[in-house]
Structure formats: C-alpha cells, structure tokens
Amino acid sequence: MSLAYLIGVMLGDGGVYGNYYTVFCRDPNFEFANFIAATVEELFGVKPNIRRASKSLYIVSTNVRKVHDFLLRIGFPKGRKLVSAQIPELFKHDIDVVKGLFDSEGYCGIDVQTQGMKKFRYPYVSIDMVAKKVLVEAHHILQLNEISSTYNRKKPHTWGRHYQWRLTVMGWDNVEKFSEKVGFRHPEKAEKLRKILVEGGILRDHTPRTLNG
Numbered sequence: 001m002s003l004a005y006l007i008g009v010m011l012g013d014g015g016v017y018g019n020y021y022t023v024f025c026r027d028p029n030f031e032f033a034n035f036i037a038a039t040v041e042e043l044f045g046v047k048p049n050i051r052r053a054s055k056s057l058y059i060v061s062t063n064v065r066k067v068h069d070f071l072l073r074i075g076f077p078k079g080r081k082l083v084s085a086q087i088p089e090l091f092k093h094d095i096d097v098v099k100g101l102f103d104s105e106g107y108c109g110i111d112v113q114t115q116g117m118k119k120f121r122y123p124y125v126s127i128d129m130v131a132k133k134v135l136v137e138a139h140h141i142l143q144l145n146e147i148s149s150t151y152n153r154k155k156p157h158t159w160g161r162h163y164q165w166r167l168t169v170m171g172w173d174n175v176e177k178f179s180e181k182v183g184f185r186h187p188e189k190a191e192k193l194r195k196i197l198v199e200g201g202i203l204r205d206h207t208p209r210t211l212n213g
Helices: 003-013 028-046 065-074 095-105 132-144 172-181 187-203
Strands: 020-029 049-053 056-063 106-115 119-128 149-155 164-172
Touching: 003 020, 003 028, 003 049, 003 095, 020 028, 020 065, 028 049, 028 056, 028 065, 028 164, 095 119, 095 132, 106 132, 119 132, 119 172, 119 187, 132 149, 132 164, 164 172, 172 187
Parallel strands: none
Antiparallel strands: 020 056, 049 056, 106 119, 119 164, 149 164
16 A cells, blocks of 8 residues: 555544654554554554554554654654644645545445435535645545545534534445545445445435435
C-alpha cells in the first residue's frame, strides 16, 4: 500500500508528536490494525507496536526518530491536528489519500426519505471531521475522479469547541462509483458497503429508487 494511503489514515486517526512518537491509527478492528502495521513495516522497514488502548480500541505506533522526522519533512502536521490540518502538498491530488481517510474516518448507510406514501432509499458514504481543509481537499480529489460529493458544517458536540464538517457521497450510481474507485480496505466497512449495494440492488429497478418499486 502507498505512502499516500497511510497519510490519509493518519490524517483521520493518527498523529506525529514530540519525542518521536508517531501514531498511525486508532481502530477497534484488530485485522485493520494489523494491516496498517504491515503497511508501516513495508514502507519504513520498521515493525510498529500494536497495543490495546481499551477493550474496543487498538493503537499502532512507533517511537522511531527516522519515521517521525520523515513524516514532518513531507509536511504532515505535528501535534493535535484539529482545525489546522491539511493534506501535505505532495499528496493533494492523490486518491490514495482519500482511500486512507475513508478507511480511518468513513462510514456508510442508507438515508430513507419519505415523499407522500413512498419511501426513497439513498445510500451514502460520509466522513465527519473538524479539519475543514482536509475535507475540502478530499472533496476536490473526488471531483478529479468524477465522484460527486458535498460538504457542510455541523454543530459542535456539546463538549466540543469546534464545528465539525461532513463530507458525503450520496446516491446509488455515485456510491457505486465510489466503491469502484475508492472503496474500503477496512473489513467491517467494506462488508457493510457491499451489503448496501448488493442488497439495495434487489429493491431498485428505476431512478429514483423506492421501497415500493
């Protein structure tokens, strides 16, 4: 897997901190954590640590100076990313960054809208982050790959000081294109998206697609 992909994962779930501490991902899925660890070892020749941070979370990290310093040299933001984060200049047009970002922060589902007596079902794939620049840049990369998306501001959590932003790909044809060009490598997310598209296909035979045919 490419360095651009790992950068995308880290923009969502990782970070580069003082004393050479680098976090590559935080994820509840052990299979995905192992996949990221293998990617790090392949790219840097360093075997990272995988530790359980809680009953439902694994962290993949290193304290290796050469890895830490390399990521800073290519423009990865140091410390807490929050609102200041952006995709490093080298990767601003690389779809692999978007693949990593969706694997770390993305989710998918079905939006059900009622119009009169009919219910319309629209699949979606989304990311929520406080780092607006990252989502705007990801939106641009999706556009370059002919995948339509929108982004909008959400209210901050009751305990948060920053507004969140949501990037969304929506609609059967659009999400199918997302699946082909971006998709998920995260096993749970990949399976959920597969079920949405396969089982959703049984329910639709025209546009707009409805539960009632």
